[in-house]
Amino acid sequence: MKEEDFRVRAAPSPTGRVHTGNLRTFLNNFLFAKSTNGKYILRIEDTDQKRKVEGGIEAIVETLGLYNIEFDESPLKGGGYEPYIQSQRLDIYKKYAQQLVEKDCAYYCFCTQERLQSLREQDERSTYDRHCRDLNEEEVKNNLDEKKPYVVRMKFPLDGVTEFRDEIYGTIKVKNSEVDDQVLLKTDEYPTYHFAVVVDDHLMDITHVFRGREYLSQTPKNVFLYDSLGWERPKWVHTPHLLNPDGVGKLSKRKGAMSAVSYLRKGYLPDAVLNYLALCGWAPKGDVAKQDEIYTVQELIELFSIDRMKKSNARYDENKLNHMNSKHVRNMGLEKLTEYVFHWAENLVLKNFIADEYDESEDWEKELKQDVKKYLPLWKENEEYFKKALNLEFERITYLAELPKALDFFYKKELTWSDEDWNTKNHSKKEIADALENILPKLENIFGNEEYSHEKWEEVVRGYADELDWKHGDLFLAVRSATTGRLKSPPLLESFEIMGWEKVKTFLKQAINWLRS
């Protein structure tokens, strides 16, 4: 088979949610499809009516779109294998279920839920006792005529071994006695996952089935169905899990997973998130790997191959994600970054997504929204000014959500302080106020006349510190708190250049008043 004939699919439930873990599965499929020039299909698996959610499809497509992950075929755009929603394919499953019954590979089961329940109560570890496996034709016919509710179960071989190949794990063997007579068609005539996935993957010509490793030991059920129906097996690619940072359990929201939209809102770049996720459980070959591990999506596509995927689970590590994001932010260049920040503020932070209806937004998101609403008009008012300010801050942040606070002193008309914003270890508030009052005219002298230079500025501060017999650092820190409202900031001279002397002077005066009150 030629690579361009490869077809992979993502098969989510329509919960509308895309979180860290399944974003990684979407990504694996995507990288494989792109790297082989194959097709990427979205199919919705909504066979559990109890958990059905309306409208989640748009949310998923929208979210992935934000990461530039597009589908070649989907329920929304079609593609020649319709329908792409399992609940609209019920008659298809029914047809093949009947075929399996005719081939004696499946059977009608009339056991009630209550009976199954009591079986389980007797022995928690028991599987279905195959009570209906050998009903004779007449019994089945009678039951059907009486309109007894039924399910269709697969007639899985009682002994022997099922063997199949996984592209990552190699040959897997499972004793058939370990496998239950899995329900294929439920009472409500919906298929179960194991049945629908086989029928659809076959009918949609899926060549590579990427899915979580939790399905590995259940794959014999699929193998049985492919073989019974006389269909060619696809290549299975079971991928290891992303674990919580503490290594306990699959990554969960409570322990650090975020929704795919939230990452972008927080100001992680799509490429950075994908860069990080791709490197969990996969690594390029040693001789083509980059030492710093920073890759664009394009590079990942070029390097991707299944045989480089790991077998073991990986833990989620926010530190590394943060590091990668700050690298990607710095690599972007000021021009592109400025553009992206505006895009981020307008189209990611302030905009409401369909996905938001399915995921409760967190406190920081609400706060961020308010901050951005407040500052964005100011940022846009003077793009050159913004760019200069951003230039001083962008390598001090790890994600864009830090920007409103990081840049605030460039935009505020008044600063406010609290006691923690001052270094009072060596000097009292009164001493600091006096010092500021005295240094103000000295600064006015250089900045007011546009005669400043790095040397002069340093000379003024250091000179006056000597005069006061202060440590130089203490005086710089005092000026810093007064003019930026905090103890940590970009270099002062560069900041003043952007803010302009009038603003700096105003803040200095405000600070003196605050210190004295």
Next chain:
RNA sequence: GCCGCCAUCGUCUAGUGGUUAGGACAUAUGAUUCUCAAUCAUAAAACCUGGGUUCAAUUCCCAGUGGCGGUACCA
């Protein structure tokens, strides 16, 4: 319990039948510096245990231990 899978620094990983076991994150120290960050340099840090096979095993085999997953009319 039973079944399946996995096992290199704290974390993500590279790599090998003979290597000073490499990189990245995090950590520590130093340089730089008006603070923070960035940058640079340095340090500490790993082949799960026990048996085989072999001249030689972290690497191959087996067992144990540990971890993850499955054992649904959920996916």
